[in-house]
Amino acid sequence: xxxxxxxxxGLVQPGGSLRLSCAASGFTFSSYSMNWVRQAPGKGLEWVxxxxxxxxxIYYADSVKGRFTISRDNxxxxxxxxxxxxxxxxxxxxxxxxxxxxxxxxxxxYWGQGTLVTVSS
Amino acid sequence: xIQMTQSPSSLSASVGxxxxxxxxxxxxxxxxxxxxxxxxxxxxxxxxxxASSLQSGVPSRFSGSGSGTDFTLTISSLQPExxxxxxxxxxYSTRRTFGQGTKLEIK
Numbered sequence: 001x002x003x004x005x006x007x008x009x010g011l012v013q014p015g016g017s018l019r020l021s022c023a024a025s026g027f028t029f030s031s032y033s034m035n036w037v038r039q040a041p042g043k044g045l046e047w048v049x050x051x052x053x054x055x056x057x058i059y060y061a062d063s064v065k066g067r068f069t070i071s072r073d074n075x076x077x078x079x080x081x082x083x084x085x086x087x088x089x090x091x092x093x094x095x096x097x098x099x100x101x102x103x104x105x106x107x108x109x110y111w112g113q114g115t116l117v118t119v120s121s
Numbered sequence: 122x123i124q125m126t127q128s129p130s131s132l133s134a135s136v137g138x139x140x141x142x143x144x145x146x147x148x149x150x151x152x153x154x155x156x157x158x159x160x161x162x163x164x165x166x167x168x169x170x171x172a173s174s175l176q177s178g179v180p181s182r183f184s185g186s187g188s189g190t191d192f193t194l195t196i197s198s199l200q201p202e203x204x205x206x207x208x209x210x211x212x213y214s215t216r217r218t219f220g221q222g223t224k225l226e227i228k
Contacts, residue, residue: 035217037165045157045165045208047217059215062122095164106212107155109176111164 002026002110004096009115016086016119022079022096022112030054030074033099035108036081038092038117046092049081050099050106057103064090086119093117123147123211127220133228138199142223144192144209153213156185156194159222160205168207169194199225 008020022034036048049070050059058070069082079096093116097108124147134140144154152172157165167176169185172192182197196203204227209220 044222045159045210045219047210047219050215050217061216101170101212103215104213105153105171106210106217107167107170108157108165108210109167109170111166113164 002098004098004110004112006094006096006112006115009094009117011118011120012086013121014087014119017082017084018086018117020081020083020094020096020115020117022081024077024079024096024098027098029072029077033102033106034072034079035097035099035106036070036079037095037097037108037111038090039095039114040089040092043092048094051079052103083117086117088119091117091119122216123150123214123218125209125211125218125220127207127209127223129223130221131224131226133226134199135228136199136201140196140199140225142194142207142209142225144187144194144220146190146192146211146213149189150211150213152188153211154185154187154192155210155212156183157208157210158203158205159208165208201227 003025005023051070067085093114095114096112098110100109101107154172156169159165173185
């Protein structure tokens with residue numbers, strides 16, 4: 001059974017940093033691209049970042065570019081999101097999602113349960 | 122970025138109704154369009170990919186159509202478990218974007 005379990009969320013002050021993790025199991029993690037998608041309270045879904053299976057290709061949404069860094073460790077079956085210079089508007093539930101598409105055709109077939117990040121003083 | 126616009130933003134319907142949700146892209150995206158269902162407090166679930174392909178395990182009352190800029194998600198006969206929020210997502214651009222969502226409520 002495919003499982004994605006996010007962790008690392010919490011309360012952080014504006015300007016602070018946080019590192020999210022996503023532990024994958026039930027599939028060959030190293031064969032799949034992965035993404036982070038977030039959802040602000042009461043709002044819609046916003047794609048945040050993409051990383052290819054080998055980490056050779058990475059994309060970011062303009063809203064986080066230069067502040068967030070996506071990475072993965074295929075040996076540990078884990079995906080990460082390093083979030084720096086956090087702003088109030090980064091407050092959201094962050095989901096990791098498996099991608100069965102490619103650079104074109106991204107399709108998120110499995111999602112984690114999400115981890116809440118709250119940016120507030 | 123490619124903008125995705127869904128209509129309506131909310132919809133009231135009854136069990137057994139046929140419902141159609143529309144998604145329009147700001148430029149042509151061929152058939153690179155996916156649909157997701159999200160229930161409160163839960164992660165989204167993939168329903169339709171590549172505009173019209175039904176994801177494994179999804180009931181056949183869900184269907185998708187369209188290409189280019191205009192797409193539809195149709196539920197042929199609403200069931201109680203279908204009341205949720207639905208999102209379209211374009212996968213044509215490397216900057217993936219979602220529609221703003223359509224909340225389907227019980228009439």
